[in-house]
Amino acid sequence: MQFLNGITLLLVYQLVGEIIVRLLGVPIPGPVLGMVMLFLTLMVRGAVPAALDQASGALLSHLSLLFVPAGVGMMVHFHRIAAEWVPITLSLLLSTAITLVATALIMQFTTRWLVRSPEADDAEQGGRPNA
Incomplete structure (x- = not known):
């Protein structure tokens, strides 16, 4: 269940980044803005939640699979x-x-x-x- 919570958190930050980019016309990709906001949130908190740690670890362990669409x-x-x-x-x-x-x-x-x-x-x- 923690993995699902972590993925949800990542997707929420990506969604918020996309919304801000579309509303304000910021010239950067929404996921990048979401990642910056997540980074700032983690800096303020001073710690990474266990759910986010588990989800990001799982994604990083399969990072090479994310290059398949680019190759295609x-x-x-x-x-x-x-x-x-x-x-x-x-x-x-x-x-x-x-x-x-x-x-x-x-x-x-x-x-x-x-x-x-x-x-x-x-x-x-x-x-x-x-x-």
């Missing part, structure tokens, strides 16, 4: 993919390169920002050793 969709539209393989390949390669560069720059920035060197600490203290 690719086979249905294979003729279009074959006809437009150059722009698809270029966009995939370009977006991957942009993501890698952006991730590297963000990681470099946050590392410099969060990890302070001993020289910077000494300079702030006027070169005095820590007592």
Whole structure:
């Protein structure tokens, strides 16, 4: 029964996300908005209910099955993919390169920002050793 309660909770958040997107015309998918709302709810609560934990665990254990519809969709539209393989390949390669560069720059920035060197600490203290 807990699994059913957890799935119901997930579907309610998805439904609420869909309703908000359709009413307000928000340019994001309803399930994504529902997931963000669920995340915020769990952050406020500070814990995951047992029913939601059980349902999400079961869904994650069968996650590979959720890729079957995407694979079928690719086979249905294979003729279009074959006809437009150059722009698809270029966009995939370009977006991957942009993501890698952006991730590297963000990681470099946050590392410099969060990890302070001993020289910077000494300079702030006027070169005095820590007592």
